[in-house]
Amino acid sequence: MSQKPTVLITGASTGIGAVYADRFAKRGHDLVLVARDRAKLEALAQRLRRETGVGVDILPADLTDAAQIGAVEARLRDDARIGILVNNAGASLAGTFIEQTTEATAQLIGLNTIAVTRLAGAVAPRFVKAGTGAIINIASVVGLAPELGLTVYGATKAFVTYLSQGLQLELGPKGVYVQAVLPAATRTDIWAKSGKDVNAIPGMMEVDEMVDAALVGFDRRESVTIPPLPEAEQWTAFDDARKAMLPGFGRDRAAKRYQKAA
Ligand SMILES: NC(=O)C1=CN([C@@H]2O[C@H](COP(=O)(O)OP(=O)(O)OC[C@H]3O[C@@H](n4cnc5c(N)ncnc54)[C@H](OP(=O)(O)O)[C@@H]3O)[C@@H](O)[C@H]2O)C=CC1
Ligand SMILES: CC(=O)[C@H](N)C(=O)O
Numbered sequence: 549m550s551q552k553p554t555v556l557i558t559g560a561s562t563g564i565g566a567v568y569a570d571r572f573a574k575r576g577h578d579l580v581l582v583a584r585d586r587a588k589l590e591a592l593a594q595r596l597r598r599e600t601g602v603g604v605d606i607l608p609a610d611l612t613d614a615a616q617i618g619a620v621e622a623r624l625r626d627d628a629r630i631g632i633l634v635n636n637a638g639a640s641l642a643g644t645f646i647e648q649t650t651e652a653t654a655q656l657i658g659l660n661t662i663a664v665t666r667l668a669g670a671v672a673p674r675f676v677k678a679g680t681g682a683i684i685n686i687a688s689v690v691g692l693a694p695e696l697g698l699t700v701y702g703a704t705k706a707f708v709t710y711l712s713q714g715l716q717l718e719l720g721p722k723g724v725y726v727q728a729v730l731p732a733a734t735r736t737d738i739w740a741k742s743g744k745d746v747n748a749i750p751g752m753m754e755v756d757e758m759v760d761a762a763l764v765g766f767d768r769r770e771s772v773t774i775p776p777l778p779e780a781e782q783w784t785a786f787d788d789a790r791k792a793m794l795p796g797f798g799r800d801r802a803a804k805r806y807q808k809a810a
Pocket of ligand 1: 636
């Protein structure tokens with residue numbers, strides 16, 4: 549059993565989550581791998597046990613199912629060895645807003661936002677009590693870019709970034725580190741699953757490069773990591789512009805432009 553904190557990773561059966569599993573195993577952390585596909589989780593677990601010698605448990609679960617996410621929450625609450633949560637499981641959707649059904653968007657919102665919030669909520673009290681722990685939430689640059697035409701998906705990812713920033717403010721002073729990772733297009737199965745041809749999209753980052761970059765941000769304890777963004781100052785300027793508005797929100801009169809002419 550590793551002396552390092554165990555890492556629970558959701559969406560570990562493929563793509564970004566599977567690479568996080570590989571990297572944390574190579575760093576010597578025991579793992580708990582969560583996704584729906586038991587066979588893929590077991591194959592990855594066997595490889596990582598064999599190659600790295602760490603302990604790997606699998607916890608198959610559909611995170612949109614109340615009973616199944618409940619089992620993952622219980623593990624996060626009760627297993628004191630778990631010191632890092634990677635909230636990565638997520639999906640995208642084919643089509644435009646008016647082509648998407650309310651059932652499909654509700655399912656997407658459930659996975660990309662409610663599950664992320666519930667799992668963070670299950671583990672945060674224990675982390676705060678211990679005065680240590682880390683939560684990595686996988687958002688997306690799409691959450692900053694309504695122009696990309698992925699409205700509901702992007703809205704779920706804006707939620708994840710906001711949630712992460714809020715949690716970092718609330719939990720950071722109590723010793724808990726929260727990171728939002730905002731990948732841009734990354735070569736994984738998510739594209740085919742949402743009806744897109746991964747090879748037709750320019751600027752596709754390889755998944756190993758994306759996760760390795762995100763882990764550089766993790767090691768630096770960045771609160772927001774955007775792997776492809778060349779100029780970090782652009783994010784700082786964006787965030788500073790937001791903060792500059794805050795004093796303007798606390799006024800008891802409507803702004804002059806909204807006041808009726810006398
Ligand atoms: N690839 C990209 O371009 C980008 C991806 N992201 C985000 O990265 C995260 C990982 O996606 P990525 O690796 O690309 O895509 P993949 O489709 O490869 O991986 C998604 C993972 O989530 C799991 N998953 C999906 N639905 C459920 C569910 N209902 N319950 C439990 N697990 C589920 C899948 O496993 P299983 O099917 O076995 O359940 C799989 O392990 C997502 O949050 C995505 O939004 C962000 C920006 C860019
Ligand atoms: C739009 C996508 O499906 C992609 N995962 C992304 O966030 O860029």
